[in-house]
Amino acid sequence: MTRPRVVLLHGSVTNAALSWGSQAALADRFELVVPNRPGFPPNPPVDRVDFDDDARWLEGILQPGDHLVGHSYGGVIALLAAPRLPLASLTLIEPPAFGVARGDPAVERWLEVAAGLPRGSVRAYLEAFLPHVGARFPLPRPLPPDLQQGAEAFYSERRPDEAEIPLAPLPYPVLVVTGDNEPAFEAVADVLCARLGAERLVLRGAGHAVQGAPGFNQALEEFIARRSSSAARATGT
Numbered sequence: 001m002t003r004p005r006v007v008l009l010h011g012s013v014t015n016a017a018l019s020w021g022s023q024a025a026l027a028d029r030f031e032l033v034v035p036n037r038p039g040f041p042p043n044p045p046v047d048r049v050d051f052d053d054d055a056r057w058l059e060g061i062l063q064p065g066d067h068l069v070g071h072s073y074g075g076v077i078a079l080l081a082a083p084r085l086p087l088a089s090l091t092l093i094e095p096p097a098f099g100v101a102r103g104d105p106a107v108e109r110w111l112e113v114a115a116g117l118p119r120g121s122v123r124a125y126l127e128a129f130l131p132h133v134g135a136r137f138p139l140p141r142p143l144p145p146d147l148q149q150g151a152e153a154f155y156s157e158r159r160p161d162e163a164e165i166p167l168a169p170l171p172y173p174v175l176v177v178t179g180d181n182e183p184a185f186e187a188v189a190d191v192l193c194a195r196l197g198a199e200r201l202v203l204r205g206a207g208h209a210v211q212g213a214p215g216f217n218q219a220l221e222e223f224i225a226r227r228s229s230s231a232a233r234a235t236g237t
Contacts, residue, residue, distance in 0.1 A: 002031075003029060003030050003031045004029075004030050004031065004065075004067055004088070004224055005030070005031045005033060005063060005065065005066045005067065006026070006030040006031065006032055006033065006066070006067045006068075006069060006224070007033040007034075007035070007061065007062060007066050007067070007068045007069065008020045008023060008032060008033070008034045008069050008071075009035070009037070009058065009068065009069065009070040009071065009074035009075075009077065009078055010034075010036070010037065010040070010071055010072075010074050011070075011071045011072025011073040011074045011075070012072055012073045012150075012153075012154040012157060013126065013130075013135075013147070013150045013151055013153075013154045014147070014150055015036050015037075015040040015041050015042075015146060015150055016034040016035060016036045016037075016040070017034070017036075017146075018146070018147070018150075019071060019209075019211070020032075020034055020211065022211055022212045022216070022217065023211060023217060025217060026217055026220070026221065029221065030067075030221075030224070033061070033066075035061055037049075037054055037057070037074070037077075037153075038053070038054060038057055039149075039153040039156070040149065040150055040153055041145070041146045041149045041150065045149060045152065045153065046153065046156070047156065048156045048157075048158070049153050049154075049156050049157040049158065050157075050158045051073070051076050051077050051080055051158060051160060051163050052080065052158075052163075054077045055077050055080040055081040056081075058077055058078070058081045058085075059081055059084060059085065062085055062086070062087070063086075064086035065086070065087075065088045066085075066086075066087055066088060067087065067088050067089045067090075067091070067224050068085065068087050068089070068090050068091070069090075069091040069093065069211075069220065070090075070091070070092055070093065070095065071093040071094070071209070071210075071211060072093065072094055072095065072096060072133075072208065073095075073096065073157065073160055074095075075092040075093060075094065075095025075096075075097070076095050076096060076097050076160045076163050076165075078090060078092065078095075079092065079095060079097055079163070079165050079166075079192075080163055080164075080165065080166075082166070082170055083166050083168070083170065087170075087172050088172055088224075089172055089173045089174070089175070089223065089224060090170065090172065090173075090174045090175070091174075091175045091176075091177065091220060091223065092174065092175070092176045092177065092189075092192065092198075093177045093178075093210050093211055094177070094178050094179065094182075094185045094188075094189070094208055094210055095160075095188065095192075096133075096160040096161065096185070096188070097160060097161075097163060097165050097188050097192070098110065098111060098160065098161035098184065098188060099160075099161045099162065099163055099164065099165060100165050100167060100188060100191045100192065100195070101184075101187045101188050101190075101191045102161075104184070104187040106182075106183035106184045106186070106187050107184045107187050107188070109184070110132075110182070110183075110184035111161060111184075113132060114129070114132060117129055117132065119155075122148075122151050122152055122155045123139070123143070123151070125155060126139065126151045126154065126155075127139060129154075133182070133208050134179065134181040134182045134185075134207040134208035135207055135208045135209060136207060167191075167192075167195035167196065168195070168196075169195075169196055169197045170196060170197075173198075173199070173223075174192075174196050174197070174198035174199070175198060175199045175200075175201060175220075175223050176189045176192050176193055176196075176198045176199070176200055176201070177201045177202075177203060177210050177216070177219075178200075178201075178202055178203075178210065179202070179203060179204055179205070179206060179207060179208065179210040179213060180202050180204050181204070181207050181208060182208070185208075199223070201219055203215055203216055203219070
């Protein structure tokens, strides 16, 4: 029996290997596809990371019937490409698609603070940004090469709140997962659920990296299995 193909799209700073280690346990039930976005190791560096460019790149990776999981900036990329993707399901983990919730007080506060973070160096900016996004962990000194390159890619990113997200129901199920760690992400998730008709899940305990929270793997597996069963019944297969 063919295992469902699940594509795990990482966010900022950390590449695929560092982002999705907790999902290795799913490999016996799914075919896991874990690509590294352009600019992230082992890919060569790029001058600028742009969600529009990455959305086009993503289209070339996906196959019909894939289950796509996008974390953080990867979730923004997934949302931009979503209307053109032949997916079986889409799972979004705290995407910073703040443009969909402009005017919300929590979102406006988050953006105001983010705009004032120091940008004197890649490390200084990263050290200030991680607590702001809810990823509180100490940075080694010096940064390992993979993390240094990821930090430099992050430093060059186009701001995710500039993304113009299409807000219309998609022809496949969507799950939005947050960690109840930062109100701005919760506000974005509320809008996405309302406009896309998505399911909502809150898993606490891992900050912004909700894929590491207790129960995430089980919830993802159940979502995919439930939706796969529904599709099979609908087609009579």
